[in-house]
Amino acid sequence: MSKRCDHLIDYMNGHLSEEEKQxxxxxxxxxxxxxxxxxxxxxxxxxxxxxxxPIDPPPSMKERVLxxxxxxxxxxxxxxxxxPVEFKPKKKNRWIMPTMAAALMLSLVGNAFLFTELAxxxxxxxxxxxxxxxxxxxxxxxxxxxxxxxxEARASFVDKDQHQQLIVEADxxxxxxxxxxxxxxxxxxxxPYRAGTFTPGEDGSGMSTFDIDPEMGFDTIAITIxxxxxxxQPEGEIVLLQEL
Amino acid sequence: MPKKDVDVYVRLRQGDKDALxxxxxxxxKLLYSFSYKMxxxxxxxxEIVQEVFIKIWTQKSSYDxxxxxxxxxxxxxTRNTVIDHLRKKRETASxxxxxxxxxxxxxxxxxxxxxxxxRGVVREAxxxxxxxxxxxIVLFYYRGLSQQKIADQCDIPLGTVKGVSGLP
Ligand SMILES: [Zn+2]
Numbered sequence: 001m002s003k004r005c006d007h008l009i010d011y012m013n014g015h016l017s018e019e020e021k022q023x024x025x026x027x028x029x030x031x032x033x034x035x036x037x038x039x040x041x042x043x044x045x046x047x048x049x050x051x052x053x054p055i056d057p058p059p060s061m062k063e064r065v066l067x068x069x070x071x072x073x074x075x076x077x078x079x080x081x082x083x084p085v086e087f088k089p090k091k092k093n094r095w096i097m098p099t100m101a102a103a104l105m106l107s108l109v110g111n112a113f114l115f116t117e118l119a120x121x122x123x124x125x126x127x128x129x130x131x132x133x134x135x136x137x138x139x140x141x142x143x144x145x146x147x148x149x150x151x152e153a154r155a156s157f158v159d160k161d162q163h164q165q166l167i168v169e170a171d172x173x174x175x176x177x178x179x180x181x182x183x184x185x186x187x188x189x190x191x192p193y194r195a196g197t198f199t200p201g202e203d204g205s206g207m208s209t210f211d212i213d214p215e216m217g218f219d220t221i222a223i224t225i226x227x228x229x230x231x232x233q234p235e236g237e238i239v240l241l242q243e244l
Numbered sequence: 245m246p247k248k249d250v251d252v253y254v255r256l257r258q259g260d261k262d263a264l265x266x267x268x269x270x271x272x273k274l275l276y277s278f279s280y281k282m283x284x285x286x287x288x289x290x291e292i293v294q295e296v297f298i299k300i301w302t303q304k305s306s307y308d309x310x311x312x313x314x315x316x317x318x319x320x321x322t323r324n325t326v327i328d329h330l331r332k333k334r335e336t337a338s339x340x341x342x343x344x345x346x347x348x349x350x351x352x353x354x355x356x357x358x359x360x361x362x363r364g365v366v367r368e369a370x371x372x373x374x375x376x377x378x379x380x381i382v383l384f385y386y387r388g389l390s391q392q393k394i395a396d397q398c399d400i401p402l403g404t405v406k407g408v409s410g411l412p
Contacts (some may be wrong), residue, residue: 009384009391014331042320046312048385049319050362051370053279054354057290061276062268065294069264069301 002027005034012041067192100119107224118210142221142240150174153240155221157214164214168223169207179228180236184208187220195221197229219244249314253307256300258364264301272297273352274359275322282326282386286349292329296322315358327388 004027010016019132028034142153154169168184176182176199184196193216196208212218223240224231249270255263275296280290299305299321311317356359370378376398383394 006391009394012327013384013388013390014327015390045385046316046320047362047366048381049274049278049281049316049323050359051366052274052281052363054273054352054359055277055280055349056352057273057276057293058286061290061293062265062272064290065272066261066268066299068294069297070261072298072302153343 002031005031008034008037008041013036052134135139140221140242140244142223142242144240151239153223157212159214163211166210166212167207168196168198168210168221169205170198170200171205173204173206175204176225180225181229182208182239183224183226183229183231183234183236184210185222185224186212186216186218186232187222187242188216188218190220192222192234193218194232197226235239252310253314257303257306264297266299267300270356271318273354274315274356275318277352277354278319278322279326280349282323282388283330288329292325293321295325299325323385323388330388 002229004024006168007016007020008029009026011028012019012172016024025071028038051062109217132137138157140155142155144151151170151172151174153168156167156169158167166184166186170182173182181199183194184198185192194210195212196210198206198208200206220241220243222242223236224238226234227236227238252263252266252270256267272293275293276289279292280286283289283292296318300307300318305321307314307317352365370381373381380394380398383389383397389397
């Protein structure tokens with residue numbers, strides 16, 4: 001990570017001088033850390049504008065806005081404006097991210113509505129540097145158990161007041177048949193415990209949250225496809241199995 | 245609804261003025277309210293909305309589905325426009341912070357379904373965060389502050405921030 005990386009927040013918020021900005025953009029083209037983080041921040045924040053308290057614009061504003069626009073030349077063929085390229089996030093690690101990630105995950109709880117890409121995982125098992133935030137304990141990138149299973153999944157352990165929460169989030173899931181569901185398991189010494197159930201949405205993403213007891217010392221996480229949501233023991237195909 | 249946004253947008257791009265008007269009816273209030281949340285200045289907010297609508301009408305900013313949801317894209321453009329104006333303000337150093345006639349706007353109700361729904365969900369989510377976490381989001385996202393200022397206001401020792409980000 002170079003010194004330039006430190007400019008990301010200020011780049012997003014327009015606090016760089018013209019030279020710094022250009023230098024950062026050059027840096028951005030080759031720095032995957034910054035590309036990933038920029039994308040993540042964009043995704044994490046993309047719905048925050050909806051939080052705005054509704055206020056009524058002046059009634060005459062519509063007229064002013066529209067006539068100001070119509071005074072400009074009407075659209076022709078869209079110009080190819082060079083906008084920042086979108087990059088796929090993979091990992092990240094700076095101080096503002098844990099907060100955004102926490103916000104993100106909380107907004108996801110019970111509502112698979114927002115972001116398709118979760119603030120993703122650092123290296124396996126690596127703890128996120130905790131500067132101001134202590135709620136996000138660990139994030140893992142989960143690997144499918146076979147190469148022909150396309151999905152991407154992430155697991156996050158978040159400290160709540162009295163307990164810990166496991167949040168599993170996945171994309172590119174294939175639609176299970178009928179009553180089938182994706183079931184998350186936590187294992188300790190090969191003994192499985194149910195740890196969340198989900199079915200994918202139309203876009204193939206899904207998530208579950210589950211309260212866990214951190215004292216249990218689970219050693220493995222698994223996801224299976226179960227015939228329905230009542231399985232007490234894994235019966236179906238294992239799509240993922242990974243040590244914690 | 246999202247599908248329809250795209251249809252309206254396609255018409256807009258072909259120079260259909262009604263389409264731009266429809267876009268205003270649908271999103272003018274959201275963008276205005278969002279600008280106000282960032283700037284706390286109604287006059288300024290109107291200028292922002294106006295600029296955003298000029299940008300989409302002239303295709304200075306153009307949308308396609310790779311950019312995610314249309315509404316989120318509009319919000320992003322709006323935020324970028326605010327950020328840009330704030331930067332210019334700082335550069336001209338016109339520290340005339342006296343807001344004339346700075347009355348607070350009357351709160352309103354929103355009938356746009358998507359906004360209503362998301363507002364509830366996002367608010368619920370944010371409320372679960374610790375106050376200092378909420379603060380970071382406000383300072384970073386809505387106020388658009390610099391990293392240094394966020395660190396200062398959040399009492400995050402800059403040394404720690406730099407340590408984490410790999411600086412000496
Ligand atoms: Zn970088």
